[in-house]
Amino acid sequence: MTSDARLNQLQDWVRDGLGEAGLHLRPLAGDASFRRYFRTQGATRSWVAMDAPPEREPVRAYLDATVFLQQAGVHVPDVRLQDEARGFLLLEDLGDAQYLSRLDAASADALYADAIQALLRIQVLPRPALLPEYDAALLREELDLFTDWYLACHLGWQPDDEARTLLEDVWQRLIAQALEQPKVVVHRDYHSRNLMAAEPNPGILDHQDAVWGPVSYDLASLLRDCYIAWPEARVRGWVEQYRAQAQQQGILDGEVDAEQFRQWFDWMGVQRHLKAIGIFARLCHRDGKPDYLNDVPRIFRYVRDACAAYPELRAFGELTARLPEP
Numbered sequence: 001m002t003s004d005a006r007l008n009q010l011q012d013w014v015r016d017g018l019g020e021a022g023l024h025l026r027p028l029a030g031d032a033s034f035r036r037y038f039r040t041q042g043a044t045r046s047w048v049a050m051d052a053p054p055e056r057e058p059v060r061a062y063l064d065a066t067v068f069l070q071q072a073g074v075h076v077p078d079v080r081l082q083d084e085a086r087g088f089l090l091l092e093d094l095g096d097a098q099y100l101s102r103l104d105a106a107s108a109d110a111l112y113a114d115a116i117q118a119l120l121r122i123q124v125l126p127r128p129a130l131l132p133e134y135d136a137a138l139l140r141e142e143l144d145l146f147t148d149w150y151l152a153c154h155l156g157w158q159p160d161d162e163a164r165t166l167l168e169d170v171w172q173r174l175i176a177q178a179l180e181q182p183k184v185v186v187h188r189d190y191h192s193r194n195l196m197a198a199e200p201n202p203g204i205l206d207h208q209d210a211v212w213g214p215v216s217y218d219l220a221s222l223l224r225d226c227y228i229a230w231p232e233a234r235v236r237g238w239v240e241q242y243r244a245q246a247q248q249q250g251i252l253d254g255e256v257d258a259e260q261f262r263q264w265f266d267w268m269g270v271q272r273h274l275k276a277i278g279i280f281a282r283l284c285h286r287d288g289k290p291d292y293l294n295d296v297p298r299i300f301r302y303v304r305d306a307c308a309a310y311p312e313l314r315a316f317g318e319l320t321a322r323l324p325e326p
Contacts, residue, residue, distance in 0.1 A: 007025065009086070009088075010025065010038070010049055010051050011023070011049075013083060013086070013088050014040060014049050014081070014088075017080075017090060018042055018090075020042055020043060023041070023042065024040065025038035025039070026038060026039050026040070028048070034052070034053055034056040034057050035052045035057050037050055037051075039093060046093040047090050047092070047093055048090070048092070048094075049088070049089070049090050050089040051087065051088065052088075053087055054084075054087040057087065058084075059087055059089055059208070060084060061208045061210070062208035063079065063082065063084070063089075064130065065207040065208055068125060068128040068131075069122065069204065069207055072122050072124070072125050072185075073121050074118045074121050075118070075198060075200045075202065075203045076203070076204050076207060077091040077092040078091065079091060080092065094196040094203035094205070095196060095203075097196055097197040098193055098195070098196060098197070099111055099115070099191075099192040099193075099196070099197060099202065100227055101197075102197045108230065108234070111197070111201075111202070112222070114201045114202055115195055115202050115222055116219075116238070116241065117245075118202055119218055119242075120245055120246060120251065122185050122187065123184040123218075123246070123249075123251045124249055124251060125184075125185050127183075127185070127212050128185065131210060131211060132211045132212065133211065133213070134178070134186060134211040134213025134214065134217070135179075136175050136179060139174070139175045139178055139179075139271065140171060142271070142274075142275035143171050143271060143275065143278075145274075145275055145281075145282065146274040146275065146277050147278070148278065149278045149285065149286075150277045150278050150280075150281040153281060153285050154284065154285065155323060157323065157324070166315055167316070170313060170316045173313070174267055174271045175271075177264065177267040178213070178214045178267070178268060178271060181214040181215050181264050181268075182214075182215045182251065183212055183214065183215065184212070184215050184251060185210060185212065186211050186213040186214065186218055187204070187207055187209075187210055187218050187221075188217070189207075189209060189221065190218040190221045191221045191222060191225045191226065192222075192228055193227060194206045195222075214264070215246070215251060215252065215264070216261070216264040216268040217272065219239065219265060220268045220269040220272055221272060223235050223238055223239065224269040224273065224302050226273070226276050226298065229298055229302075232305075236262070239265055243256070243258065243261045266310070269302060270303055270306050270307065273299045273300075273303050277296055277299055277300070277303075279292075280292035280293055280296055281293070281296075300320060303320060304317045304320060307320075
């Protein structure tokens, strides 16, 4: 089926479902997946239609995550209509005001305070049924994206025996550090392009990849954002604010001190950012979306700064500094 034929089916489905024959779908900004999004203006409000080809992007996980996130009291789009077999959803329109477009030095404290409050509401949830485990195999698979897509495919770089030994040692350390953390619901893409300035704030998008995993993961996604960076002192302040509130709510044990949590946060950020670099290289070479590589230098700065602070990771950070430029 061609994309145009699929779009025609989606438009007919929305028109029939809302009972408004004159509706037209207008494309929204591209996504880093095979999903497509379209906005339509109904008689009283606007909606967003999702086209998720079921053979590539089944919507069941999105629908299940919507239910438990709404139970947590956070703002995810209501699902107005659904056709799971065809991969069509009609969703509440949360607007165009991404956090990325609203964040600046003056607004950041308030926006991040709201995002952290929403994150805490998610993290106090008991484990939802059927939520996958963020286990060692998945963490390793994500790290291997960096090796396979960035090092090998994008740079054409093959590590020698010494480098392979170093990579394996660092991979094992990062995985072990992640697995020792308390486990919570992890959104997995909790950053400024998936958070919307909305009422109630924030609106949360792209929650279909949620898992049960390390407590620091979403905070690292939020505060070590691939798309915007902040002075280290501000990041440390937000991290400590989160830690104090998480302890008050029983998400973190009271014995988890600032140094321990900072290491969890930093090392989890390294794992996430290596995965992101690999995904951005894959988007370029497999999917024809090269613009994501523009953010790779910022992400490497995160990785190198974190590695420089820990003797166990320092050699790896120095290795990345010797790689060819992105």
